[in-house]
Amino acid sequence: MNPVTLLPFIVLIGAMFLMTRSAKNKQRQAVQMREQMQPGSGVRTIGGMYATVKEVHDDTVLLEVAPGVHAFYAKNAVGAVLDDDEYNRIIHGIEPEGADADEETPAVPDDASSLTEGDAEQAQDEAKKTDLTKADGDAAQSGKDKGDSETK
Structure with a gap:
């Protein structure tokens, strides 16, 4: 398979990883604040x-x-x-x-x-x-x- 065809999927997976990571950080901060x-x-x-x-x-x-x-x-x-x-x-x-x-x-x-x-x-x-x-x-x-x- 050509690496150029895989590039959009790799970018999409990277963006999803970054978004879930920041959401988890916000959720962790909220729990800490409530504690x-x-x-x-x-x-x-x-x-x-x-x-x-x-x-x-x-x-x-x-x-x-x-x-x-x-x-x-x-x-x-x-x-x-x-x-x-x-x-x-x-x-x-x-x-x-x-x-x-x-x-x-x-x-x-x-x-x-x-x-x-x-x-x-x-x-x-x-x-x-x-x-x-x-x-x-x-x-x-x-x-x-x-x-x-x-x-x-």
Whole structure:
């Protein structure tokens, strides 16, 4: 048989070998990650839900999905075990210590406690300008009706 005719088969077998090898590596890493789970760890399930590990069993894990709400999941349903800093950043919005405060400082304060007196007055003026009440809507509608009757 001619070696040129065997070349596509050899390339195909080599590609299959490489793909199965990388898949086995990923699977081994996932098993290792799930074995490192311990109570108190933050996890993300394959469905995208964040929870805290309460108990670890052979094939299952007890997760606290909300305060006081516990559910059993298969270990295979855990997609990632998160370190404490990442879990607190995602769930509680707590930035890790040493992070740059300038990068993610909100442009608008969360509360009005940091506003000065002039800022507070300006905010009230803006609120009055954008106040859309039912009375304003009725007036706009009646004006629209008048315009319609004038064109007829």
